[in-house]
Amino acid sequence: MPLWNRGSSKRAEDFLPDQRRTHKNDEISGMLQNLSLDEKIKFNHNIEVNNNRRRRAHLAHALDPSKEDGSPTASLITIEDNEYQTIRKSPEWWAMKANEQDEKEKELRERERREWEREQVERRQVNRENPDDVEDTSGSQPVPQASKKNSKRAAPFSEEKRTHGQAQPIVFPQYLFVTANAKIHIPLGLFTTKNLKRLCVEGNAIAPKTHRNISSNQKEYILDISKICDAFGITDSKHPTEGLSYVEFMDAATNFYNFQCERDPDGPEGKGYAEFTRKHFEFFQHQTESPELYDFWKKHEFDLRVEKEAHNFGYDEAEYMRRWQIAQRDFAIDKSTKESMALVEAPGMNSFYFQHYMREKKL
Template sequence: MPLWNRGSSKRAEDFPPDQRRTHKNDEISGMLQNLSLDEKIKFNHNIEVNNNRRRRAHLAHALDPSKEDGSPTASLITVEDDEYQTIRKSPEWMNKLGTYLGLRFTQWAMKANEQDEKEKELRERERREWEREQVERRQVNRENPDEVEDTSGSQPVSQASKKNSKLAAPFTEEKRTHGQAQPIVFPQYLFVTANAKIHIPLGLFTTKNLKRLRVEGNAIAPKTHRNISSNQKEYILDVSKICDAFGIADSKHPTEGLSYVEFMDAAMNYYNFQCERDPDGPEGKGYAEFTRRHFEFFQHQSESPELYDFWKKHEFDLRVEKEAHNFGYDEAEYMRRWQIAQRDYAIDKSTKESMALVEAHTFVKVKDDYYERL
């Protein structure tokens, strides 16, 4: 983004050291680069204001040599392109820093937002067209199951089937429940996949992604799986492709890509899902009760919001260990893991507080040094 110079904003090495106004040496350059994003923006705003004053003085001197010449302009602190993108996409950042960024940034942000909106509309049109084609193909399969050999659409369809391709599936009206959220209906193939011992990321169980799965799931070809018990082939979700399409983080992400609020939402849906697949229903100990106690342990902790980032990796491990080894709920093990999360949180908090004190001291020192030389 050509708002300010890219790359290092430090003057060339042959620039007179006594005339440097911002990046006086490598130590100060490092301190400036370690400033927070909002402090960099505010610093650059002040530099621009003073540079404009110097340019006006230089112009006045050029027009009338009797007037005092302006001093050399100061170089700006480098702000990376991805940092500008962060500000543009965050209303909170825009409100906080818009005044300091000025008209050029606002104009660029408006054009970039318009381009994003066009790309979003294009993707939405492509998605709707794809869904329409899938609906037509499924209707053909239902009307003429014996004449359609390949449900993926790679095999030709008979002329008799094509005659019915415009007919939609039979419509069964569902009553809207006013004053409360519509109940989540889990697709049948989600149960088949879970029963095949295929790990399903918790991120797929957010309300948003479950709705997407019902609407867009058929656009992603399923995988075949041989049921160990019946020795019959069955279709299961291609979990990897769905996660890629929906932008669901894998298990390597420390929180599976879920915020605290998204985690709580997914936990409730996951519990309801386990209640439905438990042979003994909501009272079943194998799936329903374990899942309830698993999530309630964290939810009942008074520090749960603050410790979420530190507990989430333990939550994932405990949930996966249950799937892999059929472990039951072990209160002592959960408490042991919770104490580890508390310890990690305390260490992280102490480290951040120490760093904040160092940064505050550094900022005051750099700012005082900077204004002394203006």
């Protein structure tokens, strides 16, 4: 059993009453003392949590006096000797209360995490509204004092449970959405599971770029896609298959679809991004010849995906089928050419047999 802060509600006579947070007069002290043991324990737990928060605020004020002073701490409610014996002699009672306190601690940590995230969102909003005040990543300007504060303290850690036997969910960095919404082309190769994990772990080491949002006319940070692709070895769009094998393409397509679902204003049911992306990739996936024709279809897939972004085209089944027939034709020509070359290079194949073979092919 952990040590309990038994404490006392009595304060020194010269302690100023206006500094007290709980026991401001004898009447309130009496009301608190008449609480049940269970209620006292809960009160003391909450008082300790709030006191710790005030101490952190007071420390922050000492480090940065520009903020308002932290509030004074509150006193614990006195737990009498006979009540303490109840706690000591009743482990079942203590275990039950400890579990309740653990739940409260979890709720408190979750609330503090949400509060921290809210502050981060507000800070980013201020940076967008005042782009000239944002820290210069080039190092040409001195770092503001505010950015140096608490530089040793890591961001709050929120533990996630591992799901055994299942693939772990993919997390898309926030700046990836900002970059896509800025109409910056992101290669499909960045959406393989391997590269998305690398982006989450190593992406912060690659300095972002500043970009002026066309809609809001405000500066914002976006990912430097060119530097990331160079660092990760991602092939540019000039490569016929964007440097992706068939398996890598299927992996990236799944992740890119999930990314578009999160990005779509209407979620997974949205037609602008989610539905188009689903139909775009499903057309190829539903073809029985998709593995064989991948090298011949991939260039059409890239063109159709880019044309959608450039011209806001919707999904056109007839256009996709026309492109697929072109891929089938190119595949047939390539296959026939390779077979012919194999016959020419085969030992013992003379021109008479080769010409006879070619006549049969034409017939």
